[in-house]
Amino acid sequence: MEKEMMRVDGNAMGGTLDDVFAREATSVKMVCDGCGEVEPLGAEHAYMQAPGMVLRCRHCERVLLVVTAVNSYYLLSFRGVRWFELPRGG
Amino acid sequence: MARAAVRGRLNWMLGEVVELIDETPRVRSVVLDIPDWPGHLAGQHVDVRLTSEDGYQAQRSYSIASPPEEHRLQLTVERLPDGEVSSYLVGELRPGDTLELRGPIGGYFVWEARMGGPLLLVAGGSGIVPLMAMLRHRQASGAAVGARLVFSSRSWEEIIYRDELERLASGPDGPEVTHTLTRSQPPGWTGHAGRVDGAMLAEVGWPASDMPRAFVCGPTPFVEAVANALVLLGYTAPSVKTERFGPTGG
Numbered sequence: 001m002e003k004e005m006m007r008v009d010g011n012a013m014g015g016t017l018d019d020v021f022a023r024e025a026t027s028v029k030m031v032c033d034g035c036g037e038v039e040p041l042g043a044e045h046a047y048m049q050a051p052g053m054v055l056r057c058r059h060c061e062r063v064l065l066v067v068t069a070v071n072s073y074y075l076l077s078f079r080g081v082r083w084f085e086l087p088r089g090g
Numbered sequence: 091m092a093r094a095a096v097r098g099r100l101n102w103m104l105g106e107v108v109e110l111i112d113e114t115p116r117v118r119s120v121v122l123d124i125p126d127w128p129g130h131l132a133g134q135h136v137d138v139r140l141t142s143e144d145g146y147q148a149q150r151s152y153s154i155a156s157p158p159e160e161h162r163l164q165l166t167v168e169r170l171p172d173g174e175v176s177s178y179l180v181g182e183l184r185p186g187d188t189l190e191l192r193g194p195i196g197g198y199f200v201w202e203a204r205m206g207g208p209l210l211l212v213a214g215g216s217g218i219v220p221l222m223a224m225l226r227h228r229q230a231s232g233a234a235v236g237a238r239l240v241f242s243s244r245s246w247e248e249i250i251y252r253d254e255l256e257r258l259a260s261g262p263d264g265p266e267v268t269h270t271l272t273r274s275q276p277p278g279w280t281g282h283a284g285r286v287d288g289a290m291l292a293e294v295g296w297p298a299s300d301m302p303r304a305f306v307c308g309p310t311p312f313v314e315a316v317a318n319a320l321v322l323l324g325y326t327a328p329s330v331k332t333e334r335f336g337p338t339g340g
Contacts, residue, residue: 005337007310012151012334014195015100015137022099027197042198043332 006049010041013053016067017041020074029085034062036082056080100192102139103127107187108162113250117216118180119155119166122189132157132223133200133305133333136165136193140175150175153220153307153333154194157227166250168216199305199333203228207303208236210295211265212286212316214308215243217335218250221307225265229258237265240294242286242312244273268294286312288319298324303331310334 010017010026017025026042037059044064047054052068057080064080105122112118135153156164169180183189201209201224209228211221218241228237243249249269259267270282270290282290296302304325306316313334320330 004314005310008334008336009332011135011196011199014135015151015192018100018195024195024197026195026199040198042196048336 003047006047008046008048009058010044010046010055012046012048013055013067014042016053016069016074020067020076023086027087030064030081031083031085032057032060032062032064033080033082035060038085100195102190102192104188104190105163107183107185107189110183110185113166114248116180116248117166117168117250119164120179120183120189121156122163122165122191124163124191127161127163128194130154130158130163130194131196131200131202132227133220134194134196134223135220136163136191136195138165138175138179139190139192140178141190148175151195153223155219155222155226157223157230159227159230166216166219166222199307199331201227201303201305203231203233203235205303206235207233208296208300209238209265210302210304210320211237211239212291212295212304212306212308212320213239213241214286214312214316215248216250217306217308217312217333219307220333221305222251222254224305225255225258228265229261234263236296238295239265239267240270240286240291241267242270242272242308245271246274246276246279266294286316286319288322291316291319292323295320295323298326301329303329305331305333307333308335310336 014026028041029038031038045056045058052066054066055064062080066077068075103126105124108123109121135151137151139149141147152165155166167176167179170176213221255267258264275283306313313332317330317332
């Protein structure tokens, strides 16, 4: 229950992920590798307690991605995302 | 070219505090002049970074309260118990001070007038902030979109933007505003006094058949209970957009 109270959503990762992707990230759609559900990143569950930020599928809670800021670089894992859908410019 | 790639897209910038507005005993709005502000959409937020003399940095996200039509940026901050950043912003900041921030951030929890409606906005406490940006944008743009706000606050005195909401609601084509006061009510109060639930949403919200766009913001338990209730009322999951502030609010 504690964990549920602390959870936020992908919006809270928006600043960090904009830095990582060099584009707005919360509207990017992702396909969960666990259950196959498709959601915008901003709607997924996010856990922001140190040391890293964890994004989990809102349907099955599988870890989608983990971002950790370490000194001068980011450590990223996209372990749970089968596909990202990124709108193209132009 | 290489320099831009290394610096990234969103850079930290400085804003000057030009005005401070006490909204409620715990909540203050900070109005900023930011020369390089690129513009924003209602619903987006900024990250604010404070650096102390010894180099310690603390960073928090705050929703933008001002609509895109306003050239000065407004943030509304609730002072949280033990909040190291919020205590500074609500208690210490003075006109003329500068704040380091980056933004605008977000593309999922946003509303532009051209997206249409009708709009159902459900706010718990300081969750009203991004929804107020949406209502201010709706007003400024003259959008012909119905809007209903359901707003949960602890007490009458703690309703953020109370007077402005009353002015907006009383205007022609203004939003319909329903308050619920969960901890204490003023004498003679005939309004709602409980948590926002399916029964209240069915009574004062849009029916699902109107295909409304819903935005729900506030503490995590509030947002999840409301979002679940809306889906049970027939709202499609993609039409209910959420922004959780965490256990107590943001």
